[in-house]
Amino acid sequence: MRQLYRWVFEPGFFSSQPVHVALVLGAIVAVVSGVVGIFTVVRGQSFAGHALTDVSTAGGSGAFLVGMSPVIGFVGLGVVAAVVMDLIGARRERGRDLATGIVLGASIGLAALFLYLDTTKSATTGAAQHILFGSIFTTAPGTVPVVVGFGLVALAIVALLYRPMLLSSVSDDIAAARGVPLARVGVLFMVALAVAVGLSSLAIGAILSTALLVGPAATALRLTKRVGPAMLLASGIGVGGTWLGVLLAYDSSSWGSSHEGLPVSFFIVAVLFVTYLAVSLSPRTGRRS
């Protein structure tokens, strides 16, 4: 029994400071991503969510360049881009992917420039790796309050928009007839999405944060069709996946001979992806949608 315990939790797992920070941050980020993710999947805005992750790459590397905390960059530029995407036609079904693509293309370009300037400025190539693929273990404990603050903002927006969003996800026409200001709801939701993406960028890296946003939500929606329970379930799956990923990454340093360990983001993404595949390919739940 004891050996099994030792084998599952490598010695020092519970007394390590970076692990504590990682577990707390991971849980907050997973809850926010799970709740926002449900509406992202229901409204079919996965691409917008993903595009925002590349925008946060630009934001994060820009913040690194001027010496600010990456959280500010991740969230700040994301919110700006979200509003721009909405303005140039993110609302229309057909023009939406295109508008998203254009903003995405431009922000990738910006990210390329910032990352290049980062590497020439600090003479290390680690910055690109860090911003793109993240590492929850190296996050400073001081960022926790900032993350909590942004997380609450995103959750408050979703709470505020809950009923009108439900209505407009079912049918835009009915919602408009009931007097729901669709344009305003759309912009506000994009802002919440940008905040959620920014936070998960911090946890698992800018270009991988889509996994945390879409993975648990899509899995939960396979299991239940009701939005409220799905949000709870998605948050649960997200927190579970993140913690399991942190544990696996911590343990992985003792696998093999190199003692280096694989990146934590890889494990989180892999756990979430396998969960989604298992749920969607299992005969009982897979057929439903």
Place this chain on the structure above:
Amino acid sequence: MWGGVMTDTWLVATLVAVIAGVVGFFVVLRGAAFPAHAIPNGAFAGAAAAYVLGFNTLVGLGVCAVLSALGIGTLGRRGRHDVVTALALVMLLAAGAALLSHSTEYQPQIYSLLFGEVLGVSRQELVPVAALGAVCLGALAVLYRPLMLSSIVPEIGEAKGVSSHRIELAFLVVVAVATTMTVPVVGALLIFSLMIGPPAAARCFTDRPLAALPLSVAIALATVWVAIAASYETNWPIGFFVGTIGALAYGVGRGWMAWRRGRTVRGSRASTNIGAWPGSAPGWTADDGG
């Protein structure tokens, strides 16, 4: 800037721009921006594996790109297309990162695979790029009519015996081949900018597919040429210029559209059309395919 090494760069970049312009035209037409973004990222994992295991990068890129195209095509049939695409894409990126994270010596490779290394193109790369490009163009020439039909009016296509699922798969594989040849040059993230910006801009200027296609190629060429020159002069990454010029071209296109619409329908204020792009404009019928 025009010297020996640079000749190869100009040649390869020109090839890349032509392919991106043509393939991108169909990407925009089909609204397939998301798969077009996902496939290059899948290819990134393949290239990463090739670096670590020590075999030819182009093989790794090609195998992974085609596999992810087929995966997105078949998985998307069962569930929501965009969710599957997003998850597959992120999983592949993470796998690539994990492979390369094993040693810090690969970090420059990560950057160049994602953002491109056009100034380092060598003569050996010229032949495979040209060959794959020819394959792409040939496949698109064969697929042209059914592709047009199923992109614009899928119902009529189905009625005429064009299976939209099979066309979708075939098209995704073409995107994968185009990706294989272009990723080493402009990078996984930027090939996407090149496939979206110029074609989207071209569609703002004309409603006719046969005019939009060459225009899209021309804009892509201009984008790449200006980007190379600017990148050479400033030493900044080419990706920045490709991304910015692509978005600028689209901005100019939208401005042109708004100006023209303002001139033709002044007074009657067709406000229902604001924000729409000519996806449903009358010129876009399958008959234009010739």
